[in-house]
Structure formats: structure tokens, C-alpha cells
Amino acid sequence: MHAITRSGWVEVIAGCMFAGKTEELLRRLRRAEIAGQAVAVFKPATDDRYGEATVGSHNGRQWDAHVVDPEDGVAGIPEYLNGEQVVAIDEANFFPQELIGVCEGLASDGRRVIVSGTDQTFRGEPFEPLPQLLALAEYVDKLQAICSVCGEPASRTQRLVGGEPAHVDDPTILVGAEESYEARCRNCHTLRGE
Numbered sequence: 001m002h003a004i005t006r007s008g009w010v011e012v013i014a015g016c017m018f019a020g021k022t023e024e025l026l027r028r029l030r031r032a033e034i035a036g037q038a039v040a041v042f043k044p045a046t047d048d049r050y051g052e053a054t055v056g057s058h059n060g061r062q063w064d065a066h067v068v069d070p071e072d073g074v075a076g077i078p079e080y081l082n083g084e085q086v087v088a089i090d091e092a093n094f095f096p097q098e099l100i101g102v103c104e105g106l107a108s109d110g111r112r113v114i115v116s117g118t119d120q121t122f123r124g125e126p127f128e129p130l131p132q133l134l135a136l137a138e139y140v141d142k143l144q145a146i147c148s149v150c151g152e153p154a155s156r157t158q159r160l161v162g163g164e165p166a167h168v169d170d171p172t173i174l175v176g177a178e179e180s181y182e183a184r185c186r187n188c189h190t191l192r193g194e
Helices: 021-034 074-080 098-108 130-136
Strands: 009-015 039-044 054-056 062-064 066-068 086-089 112-118 139-143 156-161 181-184
Touching: 009 021, 009 098, 009 130, 021 039, 021 054, 021 062, 021 086, 021 112, 021 139, 039 054, 039 074, 066 074, 074 098, 086 098, 098 112, 098 130, 112 130
Parallel strands: 009 112, 009 139, 039 066, 039 086, 086 112
Antiparallel strands: 054 062, 156 181
């Protein structure tokens, strides 16, 4: 809570896959805990890569989380809270637009809301609801990875199917990690069917 206005706020950690978004989220949660702040963490049921009720990073760090059904459980996030001052939501790109109102309500209630997620689809298009959360947030960090092809800073997520770039018409959401995705710079990012 801001000391003078006694208000909450929204922080967004965005970027492509392998940029360290969840690692940064976990770092902020560790610092909040050290400061004696109660923390509640939420993740979509869609993402079970690091355990069913765990938020995890590619380097193995984890945190217990409440699992939320992205389609009908978003509005219920405030009901899980029991006085926690810090509310974290990982993989926001798997949630519907309704997440925006939930985050705004939590911040208006005096809470620090930390949201992380991929801001672009594998096509390089805005990945809702992240763009709107980026616009509404008080604090924004856009992280980059390293391009797996040329080594330059990467801001895009390359989906691979059988080792080849995905087709532009493939479904937007496919939960995966190194087996399905690479970080790429603008120049090295490609799609089949364009």
C-alpha cells in the first residue's frame, strides 16, 4: 500500500517466453515475504507445467498457488483472500478480459497486485488481456530473453512444431516449454503460411 494515499497498485511483468517473467514474480514475492507482508498467489488451471498447484520458473524455483479455472473462476479470486496485502497472478495471458476488472478492484481495495504474462502470441500479436493491463498498471517491466538463433535480445515467442515454425493458423494457446517454444528477436521470428 502506498503510504501517503493508502492505495494499492498494479505491477505488470511482461515479455516473451524464457525472459524470466515468473522468476521476477517469485523474486518480488520473496521480498514481500521478507518484509512481513502476507502473499496470495494465483495461476490458471491451464498451466500445469510445474505442478498442479505450483507457480514455477524454467530454472526450477516454485511457489504454492491457488489454481483458478480461467473460464469461470476469475471473478472468485477476491474470495480466496484472507487479508493478504500482496496478490500475484501468473500467466495472465491464459485468463479472459475479466481479469482486468479483478486486478483493478484488488488495487482499489489497497492491495499490491503483481501480474506476469506473455504479452505477444506466437504470431507476434498482442496477447490479451496483457496489453490492457500494461496500459492500466502503475508499474511495468517488459523483459527480454536471448534469441535462440542469433543471440540478440529477444522480444518474441517462436512456436515450433516438429522443429519447424508453427503455421499462422495454429491455435493461439498451447501450453509448453523448451519442447515447443524458443525466444526469438524480431528478425529471426517466422511463421509458416504468411
